[in-house]
Amino acid sequence: MMPRKLTRSALAARKPAMQESSSSPLRSGRRAVRAAMVLVGGAVACSGCVSVNAPDKPIVIELNINIKQEVIYRLAADAGSTIDANPGIF
Amino acid sequence: MHTMFRHSLTQSHMLTGVAAIALAMVGAGTAQAQQRDPAYAAARASGQVGEKPDGYLGYVVPPSPAVRAMVEDINIKRKAAYAQRAAANNATVEEYALTSGCLAVSRTAPGEKYQSPDGVWRTRSDEPPVRDSRCPA
Numbered sequence: 001m002m003p004r005k006l007t008r009s010a011l012a013a014r015k016p017a018m019q020e021s022s023s024s025p026l027r028s029g030r031r032a033v034r035a036a037m038v039l040v041g042g043a044v045a046c047s048g049c050v051s052v053n054a055p056d057k058p059i060v061i062e063l064n065i066n067i068k069q070e071v072i073y074r075l076a077a078d079a080g081s082t083i084d085a086n087p088g089i090f
Numbered sequence: 091m092h093t094m095f096r097h098s099l100t101q102s103h104m105l106t107g108v109a110a111i112a113l114a115m116v117g118a119g120t121a122q123a124q125q126r127d128p129a130y131a132a133a134r135a136s137g138q139v140g141e142k143p144d145g146y147l148g149y150v151v152p153p154s155p156a157v158r159a160m161v162e163d164i165n166i167k168r169k170a171a172y173a174q175r176a177a178a179n180n181a182t183v184e185e186y187a188l189t190s191g192c193l194a195v196s197r198t199a200p201g202e203k204y205q206s207p208d209g210v211w212r213t214r215s216d217e218p219p220v221r222d223s224r225c226p227a
Contacts, residue, residue: 068185069224075181075189076226082175083193087125089167090194 130164133157140203140211141194143222145172145187150203150211192225 083090126134133139139161142148146165153161168190169183176186195204198214205211206220 068188071181071185072189072192072224073226075176075179075186076193078175078179079186079189079193082171083190083197086167086171088127088130089164089171090197 127160129156129160133160134202137201137203137213140205141191141198142205143188143191143195143207144184145189145191145194148205148211188222188224189226192221195219195221196225 130139137150138153138157139147140150146168147161149157149161169187172186172190173183176183179186196219198204198219200214200216202214203211204214204219207222212220
């Protein structure tokens with residue numbers, strides 16, 4: 001087993017944006033404005049939110065009803081000819 | 091020689107006729123009787139039995155043993171027909187039966203009985219019958 005470093009040594013951050021505490025007062029002001037806008041935007045968005053509460057009763061989806069209407073329409077013509085073909089039992 | 095030929099010809103004709111009659115009898119037995127049995131027709135007309143929305147016959151009034159046996163026989167035959175056609179259409183027997191029930195109720199004649207989806211027996215009038223909302227027009 002060769003000993004390995006997990007990470008390679010990287011160069012120090014040079015770009016101003018990557019450095020902390022060197023931001024000008026102007027820049028931090030912009031940042032504050034932007035943060036405020038995000039907050040206000042969130043508040044406006046939430047006034048239009050629809051709150052959904054989980055029902056206390058279990059949700060029962062009656063698949064039978066929806067499936068069958070479709071199926072009934074599909075089978076109707078065939079069922080009609082079955083009745084016609086068996087007049088003794090209909 | 092000539093007469094023999096003619097003789098065999100008439101005989102074969104007769105045989106064909108007999109075979110045809112036999113076939114017709116077998117056909118009437120296997121395929122459902124072509125028309126309603128008189129007892130069934132009478133039970134429908136008198137309102138003893140009626141069409142249910144599920145595709146089977148039902149008893150409007152408590153049935154006599156004879157009526158009960160007749161209805162059970164018809165319903166078994168109906169179920170066999172539904173099962174066969176349902177399989178051919180990739181549907182369940184219940185789905186096919188329900189579809190047939192929609193149509194059978196629609197086809198009741200005025201004066202005959204049918205059951206509305208709420209379970210009430212009604213007498214068919216000239217008006218459209220009360221059917222399941224899923225029934226086709």
